[in-house]
Amino acid sequence: MSSFRAQRTGECVFRLLGPVEASVDGRVLGLRGVRQHALLVRLLLARGRVVPVDELARDVWSGNPPSSARTQVSICVAALRKLFRDAGVREEVIATVAPGYQLAPASHWSDITEFTDRTEEGYELARQGCTEEAAERLQQALALWRGPAFDGLTSDFAELEAAHFTQQRMLAAEQLMVLRLELGEHRSLIAELSALVRENPLREQLRGCLMLAQHRSGQRAEALRTFREGRSLTIDELGLEPGAGLRAVHEQILNDEPRPGADVVPLLPAAARQIPVPSQLPPQNMVFTGRAAELARMDEVLAAENRGRTAPVCCIVGPPGAGKSALALHWGHRAAAGFPDGRLHADLRDPVDGTPRRATGRVLRRFLRALGVPAGGIPRSTEESGALYRSLLADRRVLIVLDHAASYDQIGPLLPGGSRCRVVVTGSELLMDSGAAETIRLGGLVQEDAVRLLARSGSPGRVAADPAGAAALVVRVARLPLALRAAGSRLAGRPHWTVADLVERTADRRCVLDVLSHGENSVRACFDRALGGLAPETARRYGQLGALADQSFDVWSAASALRLDAREAEDALERLVDLQLLEVAGRDTGGALRYRFPGLLGPYAAERFAGRPRAVARRGELALVAPVPDASEAAPRQRAVRARTGS
Known part of the structure; x- marks a missing residue:
């Protein structure tokens, strides 16, 4: 059944699950310098996709490339190509494909690809009930690890990807423990599971497996003590009771079930299949211009590594039409690669009338389904659903965007408990204390960005032909992004109008909203929704x-x-x-x-x-x-x- 490919003579072998290493026929190649290591890893992580030169430069230099970055990338690629040729590799390993470079997938073997393939096959075998074969595949996958992923590489992108693969390693280890319990290896597992729980005390799947192994080995008191220790830790660290799965195992042990030899019930309903990676951010279907200072601040707050106990939160506030949602989505799409475990999004407005009243419980259930929990495994109460949600996110790096929030009560249950996630909230007012969230207040765009948005939203030629009129028009509509898009749409829909015509039509303040309230960019409709809430x-x-x-x-x-x-x-x-x-x-x-x-x-x-x-x-x-x-x-x-x- 296995589809794994054996290494071929003269083939490049790349090992990233530990110190970064490249070899040919067992001979390790002499990669030189941090840049070569980072560039090679970035190309490998693309899995055969073309990586643009600018993207390579951004990632290799952690978002701050020098002016000579494109040249230095070219030099690094040339040096790597020479290294492979000198090692006897006949096929081209790194190809130049506009607008960047591609590491040909057929020309190499990598442990990250092998790890992914073996874990996927292990999960599939587990679904089919082939317990012994599934455990063998997962053991083979975990044996590929030689240390921390990309060990020694400090680029931001490498640290984020390393966190993702570390999470996948832990999920595979948890599933292997479940399978080995099914195979009756409970006595031999206790020491191994005890060490894993000490290293990962908040992983409820591991703690539940240890409790079952202890109970099946006749150590019922030890199993109950393991639960009490976990419960105390969860309450102290997160202020939460243990999740529903761990509590169910505790209840089974109290009732002296399951007995030795009984089937194991996985703690998480999705344990035997690959954990899904939700990608819920809506597409950016509108022109986005400017907000450079705000984006830089969001990078500073949300993209930086956080060492606190709670997830960083950024609240974007401003009047209706200021582009709060557009800024949140633009940053989310731009930073998506930094959230390998998924991107969750919820519009908290009522889907019928657009007012911000959507029930939090409904959003929680949708998020849980996106994170792999089947409908039958979702608790009925919002409190229990929130506890399961926070448990699932405890060790994942996920972006959560909560759009059009109206109150803290609405967003509180949707905030993750762990510190690796990031949250962006948009609304008309500050909903969290300044000490708990960074606040970005939006108003109108700066003048030059406003003119640029007007041009991009309508007729660039007519805007460029009348710079004075364009400057007057953007001031008249208060440099509000929604109003600028509305004005641009009016110009686009009226080829016979000039910018001066639109300036004249907006001169009377009593008529300005009539001019700007047509189609999807209606300013009046936006204000009506805001007042309706x-x-x-x-x-x-x-x-x-x-x-x-x-x-x-x-x-x-x-x-x-x-x-x-x-x-x-x-x-x-x-x-x-x-x-x-x-x-x-x-x-x-x-x-x-x-x-x-x-x-x-x-x-x-x-x-x-x-x-x-x-x-x-x-x-x-x-x-x-x-x-x-x-x-x-x-x-x-x-x-x-x-x-x-x-x-």
């Missing part, structure tokens, strides 16, 4: 403040429009600031804070105000929307408010 009282007060949308205003003007006292009005304003729907415009000469609507949210707020009836108060209740007092009325009212509140 607010508490009714907050949305109502936002509409009332639309009376002041064409100016900056202080607390007392807001109090008059809202029919509140100054303290309540200030609380309402600060809540809207938290939601990125208002911004602080500075202080007046008397030191009082002034507020304003950012960008296109001003015309939108004015629409909300004008579109609501100025109803007469009924049954003693105040009208929902009050007209703006004129200057002769405002001063007495402000004085009255100050007197009433003591402000």
Whole structure:
């Protein structure tokens, strides 16, 4: 049944599961320097795919290649080719294929390919019930390891890939333990399993196997002690109870089952098959431009190695239309190779009305299925599902993107327990303490990036032909990414329009949203969804403040429009600031804070105000929307408010 290929005479042999080594006919070749080692490993990991020169340079120099990197890559490739030729290899090992290089898969043997093939065949044999043959394949796969993967190679990409293969090694070892228990080797396994549990105390699969081996060997008290030690450690380290699988084994031992000779129930339902690698990030179906500083900050926070106990979290906040989701997805796709165990994504908006109310339990179940848990193995309660989710992610390196989050309660159960994962959250407000997450606040793009996005979204020729008009247009739409894409789409759909025509059509603030609210880039629809997700009282007060949308205003003007006292009005304003729907415009000469609507949210707020009836108060209740007092009325009212509140 085995499909493994024997090594041929004159063939290159590459060993990466330990110190990096290349040999021909048993003679080890003299690889020179870190660059040669890193470049060769990078080509081997591509598994026969072409690797562009720029990608090689980025990875070999860990994201910071020198200006001469392309030349140095070419020199390294030439040196490696000479090394192979001098060793008697007749076939070309490294081919030049635009836009880079390819290590021909037919010209070499590597232990990482052999390891993958043997573990896959072992899992398949286990599924078929061929226990002895499956155990043999997994033992052969694990015997290929000579030490830590890529030992001595410190490039960032190598460390990430090494972590991935180390995880695969551990999964194979766990499955081998399950198979050997099925074969009745429980007595001989105790010492080996005890050592593995000491090295990996949070691996519940290993701990469960040790408990079963001890129980089957007549050491019931030792098995129960092993569980208690694991439970204490899990609670101390992660603040969690053990997972459902380990608790089930504990219950079986308490009830004196399974008895020696009984079949082993794997702790994880997916144990006998290859662990899936989810890749759920939606495609980038929109133009992305700019945000260089924000991307660099995300690299710093999320791409760096973390030595803490919790997963780093990056929260992207900003007003509707600022491109929060686009930034999260762009970074996720760019950094995908750094998460070899998968990329999970959830849009937390309600799929029916687009408001951010999707049930966390449903998202958890979807994530568990993506991580290999069959539907029948998913716990019913959100609490137990969350515990299983955190256990599965404890030793994996996975990116989790939680889009359009509305509250911490919504995202809390979706945060991993281990420190190797990374989390990106987008929303309209900060949902986590600054000490627990890095916050990136988005506003409009810088001017040159805004002009570039306008051109890429519509008609580059017309934008280039009228730079002054383009500069005026991007300012008029507040350099908001969604509005820029909408403006570009309008130009693309109207070949007879010039940039000047669009500038003229957006001159009247009362009409600007009409121009920018067509098709998938509708600015008004985006703002409607944002308001639809607010508490009714907050949305109502936002509409009332639309009376002041064409100016900056202080607390007392807001109090008059809202029919509140100054303290309540200030609380309402600060809540809207938290939601990125208002911004602080500075202080007046008397030191009082002034507020304003950012960008296109001003015309939108004015629409909300004008579109609501100025109803007469009924049954003693105040009208929902009050007209703006004129200057002769405002001063007495402000004085009255100050007197009433003591402000």
